[in-house]
Amino acid sequence: MAVSRKLSVDHESWPIAGSFSISRGTKTTAEVIKVTLEQDGATGVGESVPYARYNETIDAAMDALNGARAQIEAGCSRADVHRVLNLHAAQNALDCALWDLEAKLTGTPVWQLAGLDKEPEPVITAYTLSLETPEKMAEAAARASGRPLLKIKLGGDGDHERLRAIRDAAPDTRLIIDANEAWKPADLDNHLAACAETAVELVEQPLPAGDDDALGGLGKTDVLICADESAHGKEDLHKLAGKYSAINVKLDKTGGLTEALALADAAQDQGFEIMIGCMLATSLAMAPGHIVAQRARVVDLDGPLLLARDRDPGIRFDGSLMYPPPPALWG
The missing domain is CATH 3.30.390.10 (Enolase-like, N-terminal domain)
Incomplete structure (x- = not known):
């Protein structure tokens, strides 16, 4: 029919x-x-x-x-x-x-269609601080210091000053950072030393995707090195071993929830930690990511928190606590 x-x-x-x-x-x-x-x-x-x-x-x-x-x-x-x-x-x-x-x-809700063994639970999402001067980023960090996890956008020059200023402004907050490919291989050791000094837990895509062979010589670090631009689908995993300890799963890179779930399965089977990330978008784009978030070590689905307004109904956020999407929105 x-x-x-x-x-x-x-x-x-x-x-x-x-x-x-x-x-x-x-x-x-x-x-x-x-x-x-x-x-x-x-x-x-x-x-x-x-x-x-x-x-x-x-x-x-x-x-x-x-x-x-x-x-x-x-x-x-x-x-x-x-x-x-x-x-x-x-x-x-x-x-x-x-x-x-x-x-x-x-x-049938999507979580059951996707094979989850229980209803999704609320998760803590990172809250992103936009790239700015050290002083402005410190002010933003102080305003957001009540949030348990901050994601810091960095850009190369001045990053050490940014990290120290942010750590001083938010001494008790967990920090992860995203360099968006802005660091250079020659500066990697110094940048990672600054991360260790300021208790950064995860560094997302420190080097350009074409330069990430330099990560292979790092050995074991206290900071998780997470692939973003270097990791799109299952076919990329073999190139990441020995360089990265985590991958950022984004549905706009995998081409949907179906492939995101397959990538998360394959990555965990190969020993990678999972981060679930997002582009800047509304609750509708975050909703499928919440399914993947149930198995992620780090969740970064704060897109709606950075918008002037969101969909109605949208996902409920209690500070950085992100609840499952309402069925009227998605799923």
């Missing part, structure tokens, strides 16, 4: 509270793709962020989804997503909409 399904693809812009800066630049809005699937009176939704670092754009993602409309509306399944689409952000939005649609059609 033929499936009768309707696809809608929308570009949405969500204002950030102030601005958000990393080593690659500054933004004031979160630009997202929303996919909506309607079938048999049920509606499934998914959200993604095309990311320029991976040569993906809003227009290209929308074109890819609209170009595959006939196959999607004819009833393609999650197993078909990576065949009908070749852009990861487009794959992510469609895959997550298909999970949500199946949950709505069957009355």
